[in-house]
Amino acid sequence: MALIDVVVSRIVEETPTVKTFYLTEPDGTPIGSYSPGAHIDVVGPTAITRQYSLCSRPDGQESFAVAVKREEASRGGSAALHDLKVGDALQISEPRNLLAIDQDATHHVLIAAGIGITPMLSMARYMDVNDIPFDLHYFARTEEDAAFLPLLRDRCPEKLHANLGVSRDRQADLLDEAFTAMPAGAHVYVCGPQGFMDKVVELAEKHVPADAVHFEAFHATDQPDAAENTAFEVELEGETYEVPADKSIAEVLVENGADIDTSCEEGICGTCIMQVICGTPEHRDNVLTKSEKESGELITVCVSRTRDPKLVLDYY
Structure with missing residues (x-):
């Protein structure tokens, strides 16, 4: 994938653990717009590639922005x-x-926890200025930990x-109240820690069909050891290959x-999705x-x- x-043109400290990095073209030309909810790959100073949601104005042209939470158990x-410092160079994907x-939804219910606010921020900003009906439910441990809360309160x-x-039990009660109040045809969008998202999806699917629940995860599922795998054949464009x-x-x-x-190679970014013509995926x-x-x-x-x-398989 071309990078x-x-x-880095500007850095804003949103909370003690979250910084927003504004990224621009080296020559100052407009970087372009993006669709709300999108993410990019960022190749950092240590050559590690990670995926981050864009949280700048979706209709802006000057720069992209990503908010990064410093993780205690960071792998680098x-x-x-x-x-990073202003002026440092990076590489990103489209x-x-x-x-x-979802264009068919009558109402949009955005659910965010912690740094999961980043994709929801771009979606909320877009829907707010375009008079698209939505509600944003933002869960955080404290006001100090809630990145972008002043901006959202203002806009x-x-x-x-x-x-x-709020406690986990109270979270479930609040979510159930929100889903019960949704109008017909509403869709739900969620981003946050995996356990939180699992709970939101479970509760939401009691009120709306599964295809009306949208989520984004940036943590990979634990994979079995290769010793547990079975070899098989894969066919693409008439050619067959052995997958050990x-x-x-x-x-x-x-x-x-x-x-x-490919990008993440962990099953979280969607870059390598292909179409299945025959066979049952695991x-x-x-x-x-x-x-x-x-x-x-x-x-x-x-x-x-x-x-x-x-x-x-075939290309998607």
Whole structure:
């Protein structure tokens, strides 16, 4: 995947652990717009690639912005980014969107916890200025931990529901109240820690169909040891290849000259999604929706496999 050279033009400390980095073209030309909810790959100073939601104005042209939380158990990604200075160079991908605003929804209920506010911020800003009906439920431990809370209170106070320091049981009650009050045709969007998102999805699906619940995860699902895998064949464009237990579908296809883009290689970014023509995927990703997995029509080839003897794929 082609990468874009950018420079850090501004850094804002949103909370003690969250910084927003504004990224611009090195020559100062407009970087372009993006669709609300989109994310980019960021190749940091340590050459580690991570995915971050864009949180600048979606209709702005001057810069992209990503908010990064410094994780205590950082593997080098967030810690290195927090050491950046204005003028430092990075590389990013083109924006990709797995959390797009559904055009068929009559109302949009945005649910965010912690740093999961970042995609919801861009969606809320877009819907607010375009008079699209929505509510934003924002959960954080304290006001100090709630990045962008002053901005949201200023721009869309009547649509913001700030839930600070509430217990897990109370979270469930508040969410159930929000879902019960949704009008017919509403869709739900969620981003936050995995356990929180699992609970939101479970509660939301009691009120709306699974395909009306949208989520974005930036943490990979734990993968089985390669010793537990079974070898199988994969066919693409009439050519058949052996996928051994210790290699992914993506690795085998790329080795054989297929034009497969990969990024995270952990099943969270959606770059490598392919179409399934024949065979039953064994989904191991954290990016496809429940309905997409149940359909059996798509697969993330960086991590997912199949227990069938053969899987026939096509480009998506």
